[in-house]
Amino acid sequence: MQCPHYDARRCRSCTLIEIDRPTQVAGKEAHVRDLLAAHDVTWLPAVTGAESGFRNKAKMVVTGTVDAPVLGIVGPPGPYAGQSVDLTDCGLYPPALQAAFGPLAELITRARLQPYDLSPAATPDRDGPGTSARRRKVTPRDAARRGELKHLLVTLSPDGELMVRLVLRSTEAVARIRKHLPWLQAALPGLAVLSVNVQPVHAAVLEGEQEIVLTERETLPMRVDGITLHLRPQSFFQTNTEVAAALYRQARAWVDEVAPASLWDLYCGVGGFALHCAAPGRSVTGIEISAEAVASATTTAGELAALPADAVVGGHDAAWWRAATANLTFDAGDATGFALGTDADPELVVVNPPRRGIGTDLARRLEASNARHVLYSSCHAVTLARDLAEMPSLRPRRAVLLDMFPQTDHYEVLVLLERSRA
Numbered sequence: 001m002q003c004p005h006y007d008a009r010r011c012r013s014c015t016l017i018e019i020d021r022p023t024q025v026a027g028k029e030a031h032v033r034d035l036l037a038a039h040d041v042t043w044l045p046a047v048t049g050a051e052s053g054f055r056n057k058a059k060m061v062v063t064g065t066v067d068a069p070v071l072g073i074v075g076p077p078g079p080y081a082g083q084s085v086d087l088t089d090c091g092l093y094p095p096a097l098q099a100a101f102g103p104l105a106e107l108i109t110r111a112r113l114q115p116y117d118l119s120p121a122a123t124p125d126r127d128g129p130g131t132s133a134r135r136r137k138v139t140p141r142d143a144a145r146r147g148e149l150k151h152l153l154v155t156l157s158p159d160g161e162l163m164v165r166l167v168l169r170s171t172e173a174v175a176r177i178r179k180h181l182p183w184l185q186a187a188l189p190g191l192a193v194l195s196v197n198v199q200p201v202h203a204a205v206l207e208g209e210q211e212i213v214l215t216e217r218e219t220l221p222m223r224v225d226g227i228t229l230h231l232r233p234q235s236f237f238q239t240n241t242e243v244a245a246a247l248y249r250q251a252r253a254w255v256d257e258v259a260p261a262s263l264w265d266l267y268c269g270v271g272g273f274a275l276h277c278a279a280p281g282r283s284v285t286g287i288e289i290s291a292e293a294v295a296s297a298t299t300t301a302g303e304l305a306a307l308p309a310d311a312v313v314g315g316h317d318a319a320w321w322r323a324a325t326a327n328l329t330f331d332a333g334d335a336t337g338f339a340l341g342t343d344a345d346p347e348l349v350v351v352n353p354p355r356r357g358i359g360t361d362l363a364r365r366l367e368a369s370n371a372r373h374v375l376y377s378s379c380h381a382v383t384l385a386r387d388l389a390e391m392p393s394l395r396p397r398r399a400v401l402l403d404m405f406p407q408t409d410h411y412e413v414l415v416l417l418e419r420s421r422a
């Protein structure tokens with residue numbers, strides 16, 4: 001893929017952009033196969049979606065001035081080091097996401113949102129979990145920092161609707177933003193959710209805990225395979241909707257083949273795996289640390305349970321969904337704490353942890369359980385391989401690489417583990 005920002009060294013986020021796509025994918029396959037070399041795994045062909053325009057979410061640093069805000073990044077080491085770099089035409093964003101940046105820049109001017117004075121090291125990582133901004137420490141210089149608006153976070157739904165989050169240092173500008181909301185809604189008819197996230201600390205984290213939703217609607221409907229997942233401002237959603245849908249479909253295919261009567265979906269987020277894997281006669285429990293994500297997943301389950309009689313969702317009618325959701329529950333909590341807190345074992349466990357993996361305690365709990373299968377979806381194969389080593393009785397049998405983050409060396413891998421009978 002060609003990118004003028006990369007070529008000019010204004011942005012170097014897409015570390016593999018000079019390599020053609022088949023070679024990128026082959027390199028990722030070699031990486032993961034090497035990490036799983038000790039196991040006898042049957043690999044499906046890699047899943048690849050679009051190589052550009054695939055990101056459903058933009059994390060923009062806001063620099064410049066109130067009258068000429070710049071949405072993008074702070075330049076990386078090189079000729080643009082420390083400078084404002086406009087990335088509103090970044091080729092990773094779909095056109096509908098790019099088109100939102102103009103009106104949002106105008107909102108910044110109209111509402112007089114002073115861009116925050118960010119140092120170069122506060123550039124957010126644009127390639128998924130784990131951000132350089134998160135790793136920054138608060139410094140004594142922080143007291144001198146000026147400005148209000150730190151980041152602009154924009155998510156585009158498959159139906160073309162938008163969730164916009166303004167990360168501000170304080171609530172000082174909230175009334176002004178509220179005043180200009182009708183204008184923004186006219187300029188961006190797809191705007192479903194507008195919120196302010198308050199992040200008072202100097203860039204130690206990308207966003208803060210307090211979220212003030214300014215629109216009537218609080219969730220962005222993300223339709224995946226006909227199932228409407230409800231995204232709230234602080235909930236996780238897979239970055240690449242097309243590849244996420246393929247991930248959930250593959251998980252469902254393997255789960256249906258194994259046909260477990262009971263399933264846990266640990267680290268369930270807004271419920272993508274659990275809702276795809278629900279079926280009549282199957283009990284499904286989703287566990288997730290974020291209470292707001294659990295509320296979203298519960299909403300979707302409730303909607304599917306109450307479909308109009310003539311509705312068909314994901315190829316199933318209302319009666320099927322009523323039966324499939326009869327034993328589908330979501331609870332907020334720590335995945336490891338939940339698993340260690342019960343003696344009951346499901347027949348199959350789905351895990352989709354953050355980059356750090358599931359860790360020793362949960363891996364040992366699963367190893368010692370009666371679960372016949374584990375389906376592990378990982379965005380960091382190094383921690384996956386480490387976790388597998390803690391579960392020697394659960395043997396990886398099938399796997400597939402999903403190229404969720406083209407142009408970078410990140411990828412998702414889904415592995416079906418089966419308990420060995422020996």
Ligand SMILES: C[S@@+](CC[C@H](N)C(=O)[O-])C[C@H]1O[C@@H](n2cnc3c(N)ncnc32)[C@H](O)[C@@H]1O
Binds near residue numbers: 271353
């Ligand atoms: C990679 S995301 C996967 C979410 C979901 N499975 C999906 O497909 O969208 C990891 C999720 O784990 C959640 N999480 C992080 N730490 C957790 C913990 N200790 N226990 C349970 N969930 C946790 C995060 O909030 C996030 O939603």
